[in-house]
Each structure stands twice: as C-alpha cells, then as structure tokens.
Amino acid sequence: MSKYKYHLFIxxxxxxxxxxxxxxxxxxxxxxxxxxxxxxxxxxxxGVVRANQAGCLxxxxxxxxxxxxxxxxxxxVKNREDALEVIEKHLLKGEIVERLLMPRSxxxx
Amino acid sequence: MSKYKYHLFIxxxxxxxxxxxxxxxxxxxxxxxxxxxxxxxxxxxxGVVRANQAGCLxxxxxxxxxxxxxxxxxxxVKNREDALEVIEKHLLKGEIVERLLMPRSxxxx
Numbered sequence: 001m002s003k004y005k006y007h008l009f010i011x012x013x014x015x016x017x018x019x020x021x022x023x024x025x026x027x028x029x030x031x032x033x034x035x036x037x038x039x040x041x042x043x044x045x046x047g048v049v050r051a052n053q054a055g056c057l058x059x060x061x062x063x064x065x066x067x068x069x070x071x072x073x074x075x076x077v078k079n080r081e082d083a084l085e086v087i088e089k090h091l092l093k094g095e096i097v098e099r100l101l102m103p104r105s106x107x108x109x
Numbered sequence: 110m111s112k113y114k115y116h117l118f119i120x121x122x123x124x125x126x127x128x129x130x131x132x133x134x135x136x137x138x139x140x141x142x143x144x145x146x147x148x149x150x151x152x153x154x155x156g157v158v159r160a161n162q163a164g165c166l167x168x169x170x171x172x173x174x175x176x177x178x179x180x181x182x183x184x185x186v187k188n189r190e191d192a193l194e195v196i197e198k199h200l201l202k203g204e205i206v207e208r209l210l211m212p213r214s215x216x217x218x
Contacts, residue, residue: 001218002181009118009163048218054118055162069178072111109110109157 002070004047006091008036009054010077011065023056024063028079032064035080039087049091062102074107075100111179113156115200117145118163119186120174132165133172137188141173144189148196158200171211183216184209 010033014025036051059065059074066075066086073096077083082100089095101107119142123134145160168174168183175184175195182205186192191209198204210216 003176003183003216003218004181005218007176007178007181009161050167052118052166053164057161058159067112067116069116070181072113072116072179074112107112109112109114 004050006049006071007069008049008051009057009067009069010036010051011055011057011059011063012053013056013060015060021060022063023060024065027064029064032066032077032080032083035083036087039084040091043087043092045091059102059106062106065102074102076102113159115158115180116178117158117160118166118176118178119145119160120164120166120168120172121162122165122169124169130169131172132169133174136173138173141175141186141189141192144192145196148193149200152196152201154200168211168215171215174211183211185211 010029011024012029012033013023015021015023033053040049040051057065057067062076064077066077075086077086085097089097119138120133121138121142122132124130124132142162149158149160166174166176171185173186175186184195186195194206198206
C-alpha cells in the first residue's frame with residue numbers, strides 16, 4: 001500500500017515580481033501549507049496524511065495549486081476556508097470537493 | 110486519468126549544519142532534480158512526466174529521496190547514474206528499479 005493515504009503537494013513557488021504567469025507564493029500558499037500541516041496534525045492524521053511543500057506544479061494561473069496523490073486530484077485552494085473543506089471532505093471522508101477542482105484542461109492528462 | 114503518467118517529487122530540503130537527521134540538499138539533491146528535469150525533456154517526455162522539487166519527505170536517512178506518483182514508489186537516488194536507471198527503467202519501461210527502492214519500513218504505510 002502507499003505510504004500515505006493522502007499525500008498533498010502544495011505549490012509554494014515564487015516568481016519574480018511582474019512575471020506574467022503569477023505564482024502561488026503571492027496568493028498565500030505558504031500560509032495554506034502551514035494551515036494544512038497544523039490541521040492534519042490536530043486531527044491525529046500525522047503519518048497517514050502528509051502536506052508537503054512543492055515547487056512549481058505548472059498550474060500557475062489556477063493557483064494556489066494543490067495535488068493529492070495517489071489519486072492525482074488537482075485543487076485550487078484559495079484560502080483557509082477552502083483548505084478546511086478539503087480536509088473535512090476529501091481527507092476525512094474521501095469525498096471529492098467538486099467546487100474546488102481545477103478545470104479538466106488543467107488537471108487531466 | 111492522472112495528469113502525469115509519472116509525477117516525481119525530489120526532496121531538496123536543507124537542514125541546518127549539524128542537524129542529526131541530515132538532509133537531501135547536502136547529498137546532491139538539487140543537482141539530481143535538475144538532471145531529472147533535463148533528461149526528461151531530452152527524451153521528449155515533457156508534459157507526460159514531471160520532476161518536481163519537494164520539501165522534506167520525512168525519509169531523511171534514506172535520502173536523496175524521490176517518490177513517484179501515482180504509484181507511490183519510493184527510491185533512494187544517490188547520483189546521476191541512479192537517476193539514469195530510474196529514467197530508463199521506470200519512466201521509459203514501467204519497470205521498478207529494485208536495487209534503489211527504499212526499505213519497506215520507510216516506504217510503506
């Protein structure tokens with residue numbers, strides 16, 4: 001079995017000011033990553049779920065970008081409210097949070 | 110289907126000098142990450158395979174640490190020779206590189 005039931009990768013990439021792609025760092029990704037980490041620990045999920053910092057996930061326009069493996073589900077997580085919904089629905093109940101899914105064109109092969 | 114056939118996460122975490130856990134950064138992880146990225150592009154796999162930088166994967170003693178999703182296969186990739194073997198066997202032929210697998214106690218849930 002996979003080491004983690006859910007392994008989240010949260011892009012915290014920072015591009016230079018003025019870069020037309022934008023970046024997740026300027027959209028609050030560092031705070032979101034810390035929030036995920038704390039809330040996962042608070043729920044006793046350490047070792048079962050891991051929230052990892054990641055470099056550019058190449059979905060800059062859709063950021064803050066979060067991908068959850070092994071499923072390969074791609075979310076736009078804009079704020080702590082969104083993050084809480086991912087934790088409470090996806091991580092705790094295994095439900096996909098449809099409203100936060102990236103558009104198919106960004107999230108599928 | 111998953112956006113990427115193979116999504117590699119390469120830990121490049123750096124801990125303070127003297128930290129007993131050690132870290133992947135001091136074992137050449139940044140070079141390995143660049144090498145994976147270049148070799149994947151050279152083989153025309155851009156968009157199919159992605160080599161991502163990641164923060165601490167919590168397998169410090171086994172680093173440099175690489176996990177490949179969606180399979181969740183954990184490797185110790187010590188040098189460019191190891192990286193080439195992962196590329197040529199795992200990424201191109203779908204074969205597990207047994208000799209580079211992390212011990213079960215580190216890599217399984």
